[in-house]
Amino acid sequence: MTFDYDVDVAVVGGGACGMMTALRAAEAGAPSVAIFEKSTRQGCNTQFSSASLAAGGTRWQAEAGIDDSPQRHAADILSVSGDRSSADIVDALCAAAPCYVEWFADCLGHPVELGADMPRAGQSVPRLHTDRGRQGGGRLVELLRGAVERSERIAFVDNTPATGLVESRSSVTGITVAEQGGTRHVGAGSVVLAADGFGANQEMLAAYCPDAVGRVYGGVSTSTGDAISWGIGAGAAVSNMTAFLGHGLMVPSTGTRLNPALPFLGGVLVDSSGKRFVDESAQGYSKLGSIVLRQTGGRALMIWDRQAMEAAMNSELMRESKGAGAFRSFDDVQALATAMSMDHATVAASVGGELSESALGPPLRALEGPLFAAWVTGGILTTQGGLTVDPHGRVLLASGGALPGLFAGGGSAAGISGPSCDGYSSGNGLLSAFGFGWIIGAQLGPHR
Ligand SMILES: Cc1cc2nc3c(=O)[nH]c(=O)nc-3n(C[C@H](O)[C@H](O)[C@H](O)COP(=O)(O)OP(=O)(O)OC[C@H]3O[C@@H](n4cnc5c(N)ncnc54)[C@H](O)[C@@H]3O)c2cc1C
Missing domain, CATH: 3.90.700.10 (Succinate dehydrogenase/fumarate reductase flavoprotein, catalytic domain)
Structure with missing residues (x-):
């Protein structure tokens, strides 16, 4: 396969998971990272979210005298979801959460505060972090986009939807994108699927998530399940597809x-x-x-x-x-x-x-x-099922083992809320998105 151009890391989707992955990969030393984004005008769910960030064991909790930890956070999530099979992933994401919430404050200047007035069922202590002024996700997305723009290693390619995976000898070696009226082939050392779920795709909802059909939809139009479909086509396993x-x-x-x-x-x-x-x-x-x-x-x-x-x-x-x-x-x-x-x-x-x-x-x-x-x-608001991944964000094949070259996080990966809408703990959505971005990006430096 001849590629039109190559990058070290190709990220599909410029929301929470995509931008976090890119920033972490650049920080880890990846020389060239490209984020292909379908449409910032239509937007991502992160920007319309409340940006309530669940994290256990942060300095804001310590200052408020709240005794919490990643372990306690993980135990609460599992007790609500009942999904023991995701325990390793939940542990990894909960361990990442306090790190990136503190990073938002220290490196992005996000005015983080503990939402002590935001009680939620299933949370044994106040654990949602938010912003002073409670402006929602738009402010955090703006700060992330600013950091992406400032990075010389990252290109944010807007209005350029990815259209599929390129595979060679049982590995993912790149993606196709719709650019300048045609299809371009982009070679990549690693491909990260961060295109969220399929809340806006009625056919996929009917096929995989019938309980959600006919409900009022509060998410964005870009969540059409593209990445999940390509993963399935490449032989990946899916989990929790009935969850939302x-x-x-x-x-x-x-x-x-x-x-x-x-x-x-x-x-x-x-x-x-x-x-x-x-x-x-x-x-x-x-x-x-x-x-x-x-x-x-x-x-x-x-x-x-x-x-x-x-x-x-x-x-x-x-x-x-x-x-x-x-x-x-x-x-x-x-x-x-x-x-x-x-x-x-x-x-x-x-x-x-x-x-x-x-x-x-x-x-x-x-x-x-x-x-x-x-x-x-x-x-x-969003679907919670997707491609089965391991705690490193590697996409797993239905036949067993990881699919080389392919990672997924956020709404494109299987969620941590079990198989239905009942098992969702507040903050799980962005935990999976920012958490996997944090974990995946760190592995994508030059010596991966
Ligand atoms: C109204 C609302 C409120 C919410 N509040 C919270 C909250 O307070 N806390 C919480 O934890 N969770 C919340 N959630 C859930 C949370 O927003 C999502 O779980 C999270 O934003 C998912 O992040 P992501 O990076 O996977 O996807 P997104 O942030 O949606 O980003 C995905 C990006 O991929 C792009 N894309 C899609 N297809 C393609 C393609 N083919 N090629 C290129 N780009 C593509 C999209 O345009 C989008 O920009 C809320 C959701 C909604 C809808």
């Missing part, structure tokens, strides 16, 4: 999300009759999506009060919801019940005005007017 990151607090009328901290702040979920049906804070927000979808009309009403609102507004997703008009306010329970055509006594019991005899127990605290409410449903 769901969200139980998606507002279908605006396409925005409510803050997953609301249930911990006293917010309650009621069905169309006004009755509570779930212990809201006992569920991960991904699992909550399926529970909400089982209610009449596939939706539920989230109700919260001013005290909860003040805390919940410290997030980019709640500010977006407010800006989009995702929720309404009511003077009191009576006004809310009337507007929603619900029985006043039923709603009053649900929000804690009277003792609830439900098996769920009373809500966290009694809510007081004014109240806020939004109809929510279960959505899908």
Whole structure:
């Protein structure tokens, strides 16, 4: 095969995993790294994410007196997912997490802070790290792009989708890309698939992830599963293809999300009759999506009060919801019940005005007017299944062993949340993306 040009490392996808891989490979001494990106205009999921970074054992936790470690983080993830087969990978990613979160602060200038006000089911201690000002993923992506631009070893090639793998004698030796109206063959010592999952590909969802079909989609249009399809074509194994990151607090009328901290702040979920049906804070927000979808009309009403609102507004997703008009306010329970055509006594019991005899127990605290409410449903943000990899990010063949020359991370690799949407722990998505980028890139120096 004659190549149009060669690089040491070809990265497919310029999101979290792709940029981290490239920066680490350049730092490790790889002379030439090229990131081929389908379209920064359409965007990557990282930039639209909340950029909540799960990491155990960081200096911010130590300063707050929180006793955490990569081991504790890994144990929490496995206890939620129940997927012991991914234990080695989870251990490797959790070990990387505090390193790259500190690197974001020290080398990129990301204003990291511990999200002590971001409790999540399944996390035994506060572990999500975020940015001061809570601007979401856009700020972190901008900082990563700046670092990529400054590197003399990395070329970021935008509007240039990769279209396939090039193989020779059972090894991956390069990729094809759609460039300048034609197909170019790019030779590479190593190819890293960092093109995320298949949340935007209805055919693949129907084939591999039927529970996600028909859900409101909150991810980007570029997640079309290209890299996973090529991997399968090259004989790679896939795992956890039925898994996805769901969200139980998606507002279908605006396409925005409510803050997953609301249930911990006293917010309650009621069905169309006004009755509570779930212990809201006992569920991960991904699992909550399926529970909400089982209610009449596939939706539920989230109700919260001013005290909860003040805390919940410290997030980019709640500010977006407010800006989009995702929720309404009511003077009191009576006004809310009337507007929603619900029985006043039923709603009053649900929000804690009277003792609830439900098996769920009373809500966290009694809510007081004014109240806020939004109809929510279960959505899908990203898929969590993909190419089977080892803890080094090497793609494994269905027939056994690694496929030489090929690595995968982030949404292109099998996730660490088990086989369904119930096993997702908050932060798993970016953990797999940044964690594998950190691990894979470090191996791709000149002497690999
Ligand atoms: C709304 C939302 C909020 C989220 N919040 C969080 C959170 O707070 N914390 C968390 O841990 N996770 C969160 N997630 C999940 C997280 O965003 C993803 O798991 C993570 O961004 C995946 O990173 P990635 O690098 O694999 O993919 P991406 O960041 O999506 O990057 C993939 C890139 O590959 C490009 N690409 C695709 N196909 C090709 C091709 N053929 N050729 C070239 N380029 C290609 C795409 O254009 C894209 O730029 C959220 C997801 C969503 C949608």
